[in-house]
Amino acid sequence: MFKQIIILLFLFLGNAISAQETSFIAPDYKAIQKEITNKKSSYYYPKLMDRLTKNDTLLTLDEFRHLYFGYFFQPKYNAYWKSPDEEKLIAFYNNDKLSTSDYDQIIQLINHSLSDFPFDLKQLNYLAYVYHLKGDETAAKTASFKFHNIMNVIFSSGDGKQCETGFHVLLVEHEYIMLRFFEIETKSQALTGNCNYFSLEKGRYKIDGIYFNIEKMLENERKSLR
Incomplete structure (x- = not known):
């Protein structure tokens, strides 16, 4: 199922991945913490998170970097987080084919999961796929936009060679x-x-x-x- 879903998202990620092959910058956590806790900063975390949850597609890669790496400084951060709806979602995820009656329930479960942890790449990936199946391409592109940028944040943080x-x-x-x-x-x-x-x-x-x-x-x- 993962390979089928990722084909959809590759269209959104292909160019961005190529751009990361030659350049990267490790996150400066101290600088990020300073910015996201400064109420006068454009990177002030509550404002950025509000834009993310409201599906603002004007968020830049740099703003996503502050969102993703800045999440470490949030009280809710848990390195071993698991979705509260994981068991229910796995039942759908393991199906080779979904029925149209499943779509709304899956979307509801995933959005509930994302409200607990907005950087759940697996569920963002699945959400875009389900929206696509449902025929809601605007919502599919919004979920893909988030997936795309979070992945690009990770790609832009290193090259993985050492x-x-x-x-x-x-x-x-x-x-x-x-x-x-x-x-x-x-x-x-x-x-x-x-x-x-x-x-x-x-x-x-x-x-x-x-x-x-x-x-x-x-x-x-x-x-x-x-």
Whole structure:
């Protein structure tokens, strides 16, 4: 099902991914925190989040960077978050074919999930697909716009070739979304410093492995144990 859905979103992501192949910048978390807590800043977090929840398609990539990486500083952030509607959604997600009577229920469940965590890439992906099936292309493009920009934020944070330039993620599942997007099969996974390293079959890809920087996930985990 994931491969079928991702075909729809590739149209929105293709050009953006190419642009990230040669340039990236690691997030400056201190600078981001300063901006999102400044009520006079255009990046003030409550204002940005309000625009996101109201489906503002004028949000820029830089504003999405402050939204995504700025979420680490929000009280609700949980590195191991799971959707409160996960079991119900999995039942639909595992179906090869959906009936038209399922669409509204799925949309309601996903929007409820996104209200709890607005950066749920798996559900944004699925939401765009269901809206497309329903024939609501405007809503499908809005969901794809969010998916597109969150993915681009991750792509723009590194190149994944070493831990120092690993892709920055705030959720374990975001690592697997990226790997599945590129249809990359991994051999093993290991924690290396502040990174998750996924080794690949030698000779099959241009690189031997991919690094994801999970420093903020680890920091969040340490806080939860105090």
